[in-house]
Amino acid sequence: ALTIFIQPPSLQILEQRLRLRGTETEESLNHRLNKAAFELTFAPSFDVIIINDDLERAINETIHVVDDFLLSH
Numbered sequence: 001a002l003t004i005f006i007q008p009p010s011l012q013i014l015e016q017r018l019r020l021r022g023t024e025t026e027e028s029l030n031h032r033l034n035k036a037a038f039e040l041t042f043a044p045s046f047d048v049i050i051i052n053d054d055l056e057r058a059i060n061e062t063i064h065v066v067d068d069f070l071l072s073h
Contacts, residue, residue, distance in 0.1 A: 002069040004062060005046035009053040011037060 008014035014036055018024050024032065043049050048065050052058040 002048070002066065003046040004065060005043045005049045006052050006058065006062070007040065007043055007049055008036070009051055011040075013053075 008017070011033060015029070015033055018029055018032060050058050050061050050065070
């Protein structure tokens with residue numbers, strides 16, 4: 001099995017992205033940020049961490065990682 005963790009560049013950038021979407025209440029935004037901070041503590045236990053700072057790059061990197069894994073197994 002291959003585990004991949006998709007990580008925001010930072011919690012501050014995640015907050016900016018969520019605020020720009022305008023879909024969260026302040027309460028739900030705080031809940032999501034707290035949950036994200038908790039989830040980030042598990043990142044080191046994944047096989048691969050991909051930083052989602054650029055969507056196209058993150059997608060391409062994910063495809064590359066999965067392809068490499070499938071070819072090696």
